[in-house]
Amino acid sequence: MRSFVFLTRALRAPNLSSISPVGTRTLATASTLQSIRERVAAAVTPELVETYQRDGAVCIQGLFTPSELDTLKAGIDTNLAAPSERAKVASRPDDPGWFFEDFCNWQSNVAYRDxxxxxxAPTAxxxxxxxxxxxxYHDHLLVKEPGTTQRTPWHQDQPYYNIAGADTVxxxxxxxxxxAEATLEFVAGSHRGPWLMPRTFMDKEAKWFPEGSLADLPDIEGNRTAFPIRKWALEPGDMVCFHMLTLHASAGTTTxxxxxSIRFIGDxxxxAPRRWxxxxxxxxxxxxxxxxxPMDHLLFPIVWSKASGQVVGL
Known part of the structure; x- marks a missing residue:
């Protein structure tokens, strides 16, 4: 079991007064951007887009190159070596493994930003x-070390967020x-609603919405055959993409x-400020x-537009 004494339970975003634009840098050549367009066109077919719109969750296999994954792994190594003040351990002290999360690090982590x-990702x-x-919208690192028993319980993401709208991924x-036994699972079609009560993962308390203001989560685990559950075993280079209202969960892991995770928002x-x-x-x-x-703020930079394509550098 691992722990960091300096991790806090509170999630605090950077002080907005300290936010300043990061200088635009040339991170990809024209040939790289052309490769991205070709890879996305081959992987994200019209049929896959229809499935995403219908089910709220899809798997895209082999989209990322070894070079892209090396960049991401470097960012994760940097993040684990120096967690932000928003980081937390999401497993109990007696868990034989370790479940670590950190958020909103793209401004300080060059590899993440690259x-x-x-x-x-943005073109997809x-x-x-x-x-x-x-x-x-934001980035989110999730690490479960071997032997972690802490589940990620069934939940929707958007009720925890300060946004309204349907264009999310x-x-x-x-x-x-x-x-397959450690991957994310999804309830197909659950992104169409209703919104369900968000609760803390370990003590199941409703801390964001007042009790009774949203419907409670159904007993999915106790009645799995009644729900259209989707899941995919994954290899490096693959990813799952899901709507921010899609119900999802995962088990512990032996490896x-x-x-x-990258959260993107659309048109x-x-x-949507909350009272909580x-x-x-x-x-x-x-x-x-x-x-x-609209989310027109330095914290939420444009990374792709129909007019100019992928925006390289933040």
Whole structure:
């Protein structure tokens, strides 16, 4: 079991007053961008997009190159060596493994930023969402070490967030092989609603929405055959993509499972301040971005647009 005494349970976003634009850098050549377009066109077919829109979850195999994965692994190594103040251990102290999470590090982690902007991820996000513009919402590192028993319980992501809208996609990108018994599982079609009560993962308390304000989660584990559950074993280079309202979960693992998740938002997403603390939270954002406004802020940069294609460098 591993732990870091300096990790905090609170999730704190960077102080908005400290945010400044990062200089644009040339991270990919024209030939690399052409390769990205070709890879995405081959992998994200019209049929796959239809499946994503219908089911809210798809698997894309072999999209990322070894070079892209090397960049991502370097970012993960940097993150694990120096976690941010938003990091947390999401497993119990007596868990024989270790479940670690960290959030919102693209501004300080150069390898993360390079991967987000120069890999195939933004172009694939645009295709899945059928978007004219794609913004980065945030990044999320999830690591389960061998022997971790802590489950990630069934939940939707968007009720934890400060956004409204349907044009969303989360990409869950492993850099280790993930067997079927340890992979993410999804309830197909659950992104069409309803919104379900978000609860803390370990003590099951409702800490974001007042009790009774949203429907409670059905007993999926106790009645699995009643739900259209989808899951895929994954290899490095693969990813699963899912809507931020799609119900998903995962079990513990007997092998190391490092995954990097990128949350992208599209055309109809608007700022939706909550009366409670969101996860991740963005302190002070409501002072700069009115309720109902597009997410036009330095924290959420455009990474792809229909007019100019993939935006290289942040």
């Amino acid at each position: 991967f987000i902007t120069s890999s195939a 996000a645009a295709a899945l969402m059928r978007a004219r513009t794609v913004r980065l 989360s990409m869950w990108i492993p850099v280790d092989p993930v067997p 190391r499972r490092r995954a990097f 109809d997403v608007r700022h 603390k969101t996860s991740p939270d963005f302190p002070g954002l409501s002072d700069e971005l009115p309720e109902g406004a």
